Amino acid sequence: MNNKQFLTELSGKCQLTPEKTASQVQALIEVMENLWSNGDSVSLSGFGVLEVKKKNERVSVNPTTGVRMLIPPKLVLTYKPSSLLKDKLK
Amino acid sequence: MDKKINLSQLADMLSQQGGMSKSASEQFVKTFFDIISNTVLQEGLVKVKGFGTFKLLQMEDRESVNVNTGERFTIEGHQKISFTPDAELKERINKPFAAFEIVEITPEQADKLGDVETTTAAPESNSADEPEETVAPEPVEEIKTPQVKDITQKGITRFFLRLLVWIFSLVLIAAVALYLLWPVVGDKVTEFINDKFPGITLVEPVQTPVRAPKPQEIKPNPVVEQVEVVTIPADTTTIQPVVAPDTVQTIVLSKADQDKKLALFTEADTVNFRITGTLAAHKVQKGESMVKLAFRYYGSKKLWPYIARYNKLTAASQLIENSTINIPRLAVK
Numbered sequence: 009m010n011n012k013q014f015l016t017e018l019s020g021k022c023q024l025t026p027e028k029t030a031s032q033v034q035a036l037i038e039v040m041e042n043l044w045s046n047g048d049s050v051s052l053s054g055f056g057v058l059e060v061k062k063k064n065e066r067v068s069v070n071p072t073t074g075v076r077m078l079i080p081p082k083l084v085l086t087y088k089p090s091s092l093l094k095d096k097l098k
Numbered sequence: 099m100d101k102k103i104n105l106s107q108l109a110d111m112l113s114q115q116g117g118m119s120k121s122a123s124e125q126f127v128k129t130f131f132d133i134i135s136n137t138v139l140q141e142g143l144v145k146v147k148g149f150g151t152f153k154l155l156q157m158e159d160r161e162s163v164n165v166n167t168g169e170r171f172t173i174e175g176h177q178k179i180s181f182t183p184d185a186e187l188k189e190r191i192n193k194p195f196a197a198f199e200i201v202e203i204t205p206e207q208a209d210k211l212g213d214v215e216t217t218t219a220a221p222e223s224n225s226a227d228e229p230e231e232t233v234a235p236e237p238v239e240e241i242k243t244p245q246v247k248d249i250t251q252k253g254i255t256r257f258f259l260r261l262l263v264w265i266f267s268l269v270l271i272a273a274v275a276l277y278l279l280w281p282v283v284g285d286k287v288t289e290f291i292n293d294k295f296p297g298i299t300l301v302e303p304v305q306t307p308v309r310a311p312k313p314q315e316i317k318p319n320p321v322v323e324q325v326e327v328v329t330i331p332a333d334t335t336t337i338q339p340v341v342a343p344d345t346v347q348t349i350v351l352s353k354a355d356q357d358k359k360l361a362l363f364t365e366a367d368t369v370n371f372r373i374t375g376t377l378a379a380h381k382v383q384k385g386e387s388m389v390k391l392a393f394r395y396y397g398s399k400k401l402w403p404y405i406a407r408y409n410k411l412t413a414a415s416q417l418i419e420n421s422t423i424n425i426p427r428l429a430v431k
Contacts, residue, residue, distance in 0.1 A: 009137045011147040021129045032126055035116035037148050037187070039108065044191060048101045050108060055131040060191055067203065080198030085150070085191050087181030093135055097177040
């Protein structure tokens, strides 16, 4: 399902205009982004946890050239599905 | 910081930001995530612009090894939901660390950092579709262990080398210090050594001529005593090679010869002598004192007042270089 399909389904279920839906999605993402930048995590029952984790710096080697590189630390948005959702997986 | 935001809190914030009622916002957020989870399960892929992509991954069976027992077992195939954040979102989240860049490491720097590179293999294969993961664990372990050993061995040898260098330098410093301070502490050291290890005579031959005045004492009456010294070895040839007995015998001889002078020197008391005449005229050299002269001519430092009195000098007055001093001849009272 791509973004367009997603928006139409969302607007249909919430009975909102497609424009309104799009702006709401934008707003929701913005709100969550603010939370993540504060170090908070978004936890939704039945869906999972979305949080930002810090990955430490590490040394990596290009296997073909053998060049060692220092990969800097970074912040990554991670998603961990809830156990409820996991149970539905095969 | 580090709070867990739940649905209602999130809806609360959204209603403030998006201008919808709280209940409508909550409904919206709920459906937003419901659609994602449902569609992922059904279709296996959801793309939300500005947010990211949810994907359903099918993991195949793979073999793994129990780390503790070394047993092989199969991890059965299963499904997995992966989430890849939108490139823009990713960038914005990583903003605090955006200044960092990937740096190439030169070999020297790499040595300092140690070997971390083996860890990189694992996470990459995890995120990929990893059908060949069964092969991976073993080589990784094989590579790792020898490196660790190498490092520890290097460390140990380095440690011992350093220890050796330290010990060597300490000994060197001690030797230099002893050499420099020898004039000051030499006497004590040799005394100590002689006391503790009477067998060791290494230091003695060097020292005896300096300390024991007997051979030098001969100087005032060189003719007489030299003759005596020569005569003794002739008498008792067996004792000759040894140094110490030799000097002892010269003392004995001079004793007998010179009015028991030396015997009295040993119990030297400044009151026991009177001046009978001039023994010698001495030209003062640099660094000489009356005490030294007394030691040289009489073999006893204690007898220096006789020299002072004979030359009408006070105790405090120093000898002037190149001036001539009369050394009195002493006789027992």
